[in-house]
Amino acid sequence: MSENIIQVRNLAVEFRTDEGIVNAVKKISFDVPRGKTVGLVGESGSGKSVTSLAVMRLIPNPPGKITGGEILLNGKDLLKLSESEMRNIRGNQISMIFQEPMTSLNPVFTCGDQIAETLMLHQKLSKTDAMAKVHDLLTQVGIPNPAERIKSYPHELSGGQRQRVMIAMAIACEPDMLIADEPTTALDVTIQKQILDLLADLQKKYQMSILFITHDLGVIADIADEVVVMYRGDIVEKGHTEDIFLKPQHPYTKGLLACRPSLEKNPRRLPVVSDFMTADGKEKVIDVAVMKQQKQTRAIDVKHSELLKIQNIKKHFPLQKGMFGAVKSWVKAVDDVTLTVRKGRTLGLVGESGCGKTTLGRTILRLIEPTAGEIVYNGTDITKLGREDMRAMRRKMQIIFQDPYASLNPRMTIGAALMEPMIIHGLGSSREERLEMAGELTKKVGLDRSMLNRYPHEFSGGQRQRICIARALAVKPEFIICDESVSALDVSIQAQILNLLLDLQDEMNLTYVFISHDLAVVKFISDEVAVMYNGKVVEMNDAVGIYENPQHDYTKKLLGAIPKGMPKHLIQ
Amino acid sequence: MKGKSLWSDARSRLRRDPIGMISFVVICGYLLVALLCATHLGFKGYNVVDNSIAYQEPSVVHWFGTDIFGRDVFDRAAHGTITSLTVGFFGAGLSVLIGTILGAVAGYFGGFADELITWFYTTIDTIPYILLVVAFSFVMGPSLTTLCLAIGLTSWIRHCRVVRAEFLKQRERDYVQAAAALGSGNLRRIFVHILPNTFHLILINFTLGFISAVKSEVILTYLGLGVKPGTPSWGAMISDARLELSRDVWWGLAAATIFMFFLVLAFTLFNDALRDALDPKLKSR
Numbered sequence: 001m002s003e004n005i006i007q008v009r010n011l012a013v014e015f016r017t018d019e020g021i022v023n024a025v026k027k028i029s030f031d032v033p034r035g036k037t038v039g040l041v042g043e044s045g046s047g048k049s050v051t052s053l054a055v056m057r058l059i060p061n062p063p064g065k066i067t068g069g070e071i072l073l074n075g076k077d078l079l080k081l082s083e084s085e086m087r088n089i090r091g092n093q094i095s096m097i098f099q100e101p102m103t104s105l106n107p108v109f110t111c112g113d114q115i116a117e118t119l120m121l122h123q124k125l126s127k128t129d130a131m132a133k134v135h136d137l138l139t140q141v142g143i144p145n146p147a148e149r150i151k152s153y154p155h156e157l158s159g160g161q162r163q164r165v166m167i168a169m170a171i172a173c174e175p176d177m178l179i180a181d182e183p184t185t186a187l188d189v190t191i192q193k194q195i196l197d198l199l200a201d202l203q204k205k206y207q208m209s210i211l212f213i214t215h216d217l218g219v220i221a222d223i224a225d226e227v228v229v230m231y232r233g234d235i236v237e238k239g240h241t242e243d244i245f246l247k248p249q250h251p252y253t254k255g256l257l258a259c260r261p262s263l264e265k266n267p268r269r270l271p272v273v274s275d276f277m278t279a280d281g282k283e284k285v286i287d288v289a290v291m292k293q294q295k296q297t298r299a300i301d302v303k304h305s306e307l308l309k310i311q312n313i314k315k316h317f318p319l320q321k322g323m324f325g326a327v328k329s330w331v332k333a334v335d336d337v338t339l340t341v342r343k344g345r346t347l348g349l350v351g352e353s354g355c356g357k358t359t360l361g362r363t364i365l366r367l368i369e370p371t372a373g374e375i376v377y378n379g380t381d382i383t384k385l386g387r388e389d390m391r392a393m394r395r396k397m398q399i400i401f402q403d404p405y406a407s408l409n410p411r412m413t414i415g416a417a418l419m420e421p422m423i424i425h426g427l428g429s430s431r432e433e434r435l436e437m438a439g440e441l442t443k444k445v446g447l448d449r450s451m452l453n454r455y456p457h458e459f460s461g462g463q464r465q466r467i468c469i470a471r472a473l474a475v476k477p478e479f480i481i482c483d484e485s486v487s488a489l490d491v492s493i494q495a496q497i498l499n500l501l502l503d504l505q506d507e508m509n510l511t512y513v514f515i516s517h518d519l520a521v522v523k524f525i526s527d528e529v530a531v532m533y534n535g536k537v538v539e540m541n542d543a544v545g546i547y548e549n550p551q552h553d554y555t556k557k558l559l560g561a562i563p564k565g566m567p568k569h570l571i572q
Numbered sequence: 573m574k575g576k577s578l579w580s581d582a583r584s585r586l587r588r589d590p591i592g593m594i595s596f597v598v599i600c601g602y603l604l605v606a607l608l609c610a611t612h613l614g615f616k617g618y619n620v621v622d623n624s625i626a627y628q629e630p631s632v633v634h635w636f637g638t639d640i641f642g643r644d645v646f647d648r649a650a651h652g653t654i655t656s657l658t659v660g661f662f663g664a665g666l667s668v669l670i671g672t673i674l675g676a677v678a679g680y681f682g683g684f685a686d687e688l689i690t691w692f693y694t695t696i697d698t699i700p701y702i703l704l705v706v707a708f709s710f711v712m713g714p715s716l717t718t719l720c721l722a723i724g725l726t727s728w729i730r731h732c733r734v735v736r737a738e739f740l741k742q743r744e745r746d747y748v749q750a751a752a753a754l755g756s757g758n759l760r761r762i763f764v765h766i767l768p769n770t771f772h773l774i775l776i777n778f779t780l781g782f783i784s785a786v787k788s789e790v791i792l793t794y795l796g797l798g799v800k801p802g803t804p805s806w807g808a809m810i811s812d813a814r815l816e817l818s819r820d821v822w823w824g825l826a827a828a829t830i831f832m833f834f835l836v837l838a839f840t841l842f843n844d845a846l847r848d849a850l851d852p853k854l855k856s857r
Contacts, residue, residue, distance in 0.1 A: 394755040407746035409769040421754040454575030
């Protein structure tokens, strides 16, 4: 028996698009050893998900097509099998779990029925026997009260529980290999840790191989034995995890490892991939002195006057209404929060999904009206302002949203989007003047003014986020809320945007509230950090202090769950 | 460098759809026929009376024969295009206008406005559509204007629901929140931001409404509640065929049916092609 469960040889996949043929995977070769975990890492568009779909022969045709190569499962070429032979392999010898458990589970069937389906299909069990096995599987994956959960529908479970149900479905037939396509990307860091531990335990128990696909090198360091790094459809480097992390060879790998914010380091600026590699893939000489510059902790002084004070802010949403509209219960999204933000500084707001940080951010700007409390901006309580006064105040307070794809009107050109705030606030005496100002804004964020006539869908995610930053700057604000502004970006683009935000802060003396669930990113960019949990601020300290000396149990739990970014035995 | 808007993207996809393009050509053909009839530049035989050739069978001279007055049936059916296209465009246009305004107000503002409008259209919707239209026509008397108003004032509900749902969805999108954060007022958010992103649905609903309006006109005229007697109309031709069939005179019915069939088919196929072209999820196919 071969030491490799899967051998991929010269695999090529192409897609037919309106713009022509796109070679998503370009003749790649790699192996997945028996009983080991291979991490397939790369950014958006690298071809890692397409590779996993090709192994399962799930490439949609049209528009996709596997144009060459071999995928050997125990020596048998999967690309030569018939569709019915391949169906016997899927869910049986090779299983897959996906990123979004809510959309991967059928909402109209119970969890028990969906897991049992695999067993009845491949192992020809009766419904009764299958349900007994389902109970056992749910226990194995750590679902509490499995007898009840068998009858639950997906919407009745949390994100972590749904992912556990997906894992139970995937291991039901004790497959030789499990493909996990970004299974923890949509989960909070504490839940992510639980899922990764579960996968490691199941791997040991069933001696199965795992092909783990992710963009997060921190997760790879925790879980993978071998790493394959993909870039633009090619494999640029592969090897043992230890070698990849300690001695990366390819400039792209070096750049990818260097551009991650880290809890252990305090760089002044984040390196970006282009510091290590030219556009055509050649290695660059790095300015080591710049890389080693450390971020100086900025003490509070007289120029950092109090700009924003949030006093006992509450935002409660009615949950249940009884007869005649009487409210029976409330969701306390923001529950009595008091914070101060100083001019020219960055307050990081960190917490997991549902803690209230985004609601707090939007309440500060009165995009959502607070239930109670005061928001005092430069001495003015903005909760008491009328519509026109609030509109004038909006010039000083802006926001950059998380999703650069959703926060630009797809029917407006970039130029129109940048000029809109100028039109609203009467900036610029003519269209030509506003166009000139829009051109200057694009330059400020590192784009070209020739892009003003183009539409959002013609830009990448990183470019769109730069456009969103430029739009926020169009009214020359003093204060900007960055609401998960880098969370939807690849790690190398994230580094560019974080550096840009810092440069703009230095140049324009901007004040930020930076909201994120990623503690390493928040630590990099913030002067002070507030940790939120269940609508309350549980701890607040300067950025270094909160990580080196956490006080609250929740903060400690949060920090403990973060992947360390290095293989465990190297840290020890 | 000029950018490629989503509309030009959709136009490119539509141009590559052979069935969509053929349907579009057929629709243009009907428009041309209507124009020629309205300007008396073609199909002049529709009103030429010659009792000596009454009920003549189809021939090379008269492709669909003649009617009881010796008038060319093909030319009469061609003139019926004017009635159908007029009712289709104005009837569907009016229903889309009403539906868009009410749907936008309900979806954007929510609260009491939404409840009131939802109550209103739910109540109207409980009345069978054909009874509503018949009641309008009965009260206002048969004419082309009555038909357009009757159809337009009674068939806006489906469109209103669609627009309301789309406004509810788009209102929460980040780009609308961003506009609010920039200081944009409600009117600007509705007309500059949300409405352009709803226009593709309005267009699709318009073509669906057009098909429905054409069919409604035929039914109402058949029932005697449509256009004034003597106005060329496919419904009138079908109504007249009730008696003509007993004399084995089938060509009047055939002409009206064939003209109507190809117009409705062309619009239906064009609607499908339009929907595919405007749907971003089908972009890669």
